[in-house]
Amino acid sequence: MSNQSVPVLDFGSQTAQLIVRRLRELGVYSELLPHDASEAQVRALNPIGVVLSGGPASVYAPDAPSLPAWLPSSGLPALGVCYGMQLMSYTLGGVVQRPDAREYGPAMITRNEEHPLFAGLPAEQPVWMSHGDRIEALPPGFRALAANPATPFAAMGDDARRWYGVQFHPEVVHTTHGQALLGNFLFHICGAEASWRPTAFVAEAVERVRQQVGPDERVICALSGGVDSAVAALLIHRAIGERLTCIFVDNGLLRLGEAEQVIATFREHVQVPLVAVDAREEFLAALEGVADPERKRKIIGEKFIRIFEREARSLGDVRFLAQGTLYPDVIESRAPDRTKGVTIKTHHNVGGLPADMQMKLVEPLRYLFKDEVRAAGLELGLPEDWVWRHPFPGPGLAVRVIGPVSFARLETLRQADAIFLAELRAAGLYRATQQAFAVLLPVQSVGVMGDERTYADTIALRAITTEDYMTADWARLPHELLATISSRIVNEVPGVNRVVYDLSSKPPATIEWE
Structure with a gap:
């Protein structure tokens, strides 16, 4: 693990992982943790600050996620984004209400004073707003740092606590100076050092796999032919060696000539045992007459798992299944560790997994973005042509044939x-x-x-x-x-x-x- 981090507490925003990405781009390690993570979970990451993400809830709703009870007395600097700012204000004694009109889309804000959070940024700057509620009165100890006509408290701060909030979303590209603002929070307020690089993830991931799998267990890896599953396979092979077997399933939903190409390329460049399974008839039979995309994804997800379970038994009761699951898969599927997220679509390898699956998942890339995976792939010696292949969905052409397959x-x-x-x-x-x-x-x-x-x-x-x-x-x-x-x-x-x-x-x- 990195010697310092700034984790993000997840309140369900569709761009929560983007905050993590921006912090990593600035050279500071970050992970997304549930909003109700215990202090021990957060402290395990050696935090020097935390960010509270946005989310779809209203702070005054009965089932709204709340601020962790341990956080106000933790001594950690905090930055609240959108819902995170509203929750910070509401919990500490401010007033949050729903005005007559919501603010969504581009907006201009004006900072009220020179402040480390806005160091080097223009007095007026374009931002991206996406909120229905707004703060009507600040909590004790806070002052307004920026405003616009629709949002009188577009940014707030309490320098004694080192707690700050922004009503806009600095993580999205539409906020022109958002990356710089996050950098100001990291370096001017948290005292961070820009020392993390994606390639550092390789050693950490190898150690995590060793700890999860143990010294004697075997793993099968679902190889799709894309960079994600290939990098996952190489990481796990580095961790446990010959106890890994890769399984490539030809489901009949691949691109022209892809099955033959994947098998040939993998066997040529990666010295890991590979089992190729021809399951074209099984998948097409299961999908016959099915037009609904969510049903397609769930059918495909379950069919994959049943085949992997079958192959695991033939190899001698393997208990671990590895996948190349990435951050975007997790956020769109509302995986179990994102309880406040909203499902956009079910990814077959996340929300499409059957509830009764018998194998334990190993997902070393679960909290990486695509460019970070590519950096790890190059570090692991994966051929450049493979590293830069376009993503291909796990359900394959089934979700590109609109309607029945x-x-x-x-x-x-x-x-x-x-x-x-x-x-x-x-x-x-x-x-x-x-x-x-x-x-x-x-x-x-x-x-x-x-x-x-x-x-x-x-x-x-x-x-x-x-x-x-x-x-x-x-x-x-x-x-x-x-x-x-x-x-x-x-x-x-x-x-x-x-x-x-x-x-x-x-x-x-x-x-x-x-």
């Missing part, structure tokens, strides 16, 4: 997706996008091909740019490239006569369609 619809999508990715690579734009894929829509439309009327399928193309996969923008691909891709798909993929391009950002959309 069938072999024929999968084949249509496979061919279209292969054309899209091939043209992106040929144009040198694969690395310029962080994720790109085709989606088969449940929409048919009229067309004309060879002077004849057609009534055929529609393919949607999706390409995004992002830093962290928590927010994303649509990629501005050249029109000439899109025209080439569209022409190839319509001419080369039977049953498709229309191609559209997705111009949605995240939010309001998610990256995947289902």
Whole structure:
């Protein structure tokens, strides 16, 4: 473990993990802990301060999460963000109420004075607001540090306690100077040192795996072919050696030629035993006629677990299953350790797991972001081509075939997706996008091909740019490239006569369609 940290207490915000990410980017280790974490849990991370995240609740609601009783007397500096600020104020004697109108989106704030929290920042600055309640009266000992017309207490502070609050969200990119403000809290108020790097995570993760698994137990690792599961496998192999076996399941929901490519690449570059399981018929049978995306994810999640349990028994009753679960998977699925989060969609390897699964999970990457995983992968010697592969969802093409899944619809999508990715690579734009894929829509439309009327399928193309996969923008691909891709798909993929391009950002959309 790092010799100092600033953990984030999680009150359910959809951007709580982004706070953790920003603190790590500044060189200070952080982890997300439940809002009701005990003092012992927090102290185990050697904290020099804490951040209270935002959340969807109102502080005066009967079931609202409360401030840990031990925190006010802990002596730790604290920064409350949005709900965290309101909770800090409410608990210490301030007044929080719901005004006539909420404040959501871009806003300008003006700081009231020079203060270490705003050191080096302009007097007026753009921020991102997202709150229904606001503070109407500060608690004793606090003073207003910034304001705007809609929010008289946009920031507050008690220098004696070293407790501060901001009503806006410094963790999102829309708050122009948010990273600098977080840095001021870390370095001017907490006295932090910028000494943590993602590569330092490797040694810590190896030690955690050793402690969890013990000296005699064996582990199987669910290998998907993506960077996440490959890095997880390498970390665990470094921790326990030959007691690890990787399982690759061909579920029939993979991209064109992917099963063969994954098996060949893994066996060539990673000296870990690999068992390949052909389960294409099992998955397609289980998904027959299923259109609801949440049902798809849960069916796929359970089917994977049952196959892993079966393979574990054949290897001699292995009790541990390793996965490449990341932070965004956890936050969107509202995993058990995020009791105040809101489910956006169930990731098959988090919320889609069956309640009666017999194996214990080993998830060494559970609180890492994608770029941190890539840094760890390079540190572990993973080939660069593998490290920079675009993410591919665990449920595979099942969540890119909108509506019921069938072999024929999968084949249509496979061919279209292969054309899209091939043209992106040929144009040198694969690395310029962080994720790109085709989606088969449940929409048919009229067309004309060879002077004849057609009534055929529609393919949607999706390409995004992002830093962290928590927010994303649509990629501005050249029109000439899109025209080439569209022409190839319509001419080369039977049953498709229309191609559209997705111009949605995240939010309001998610990256995947289902």
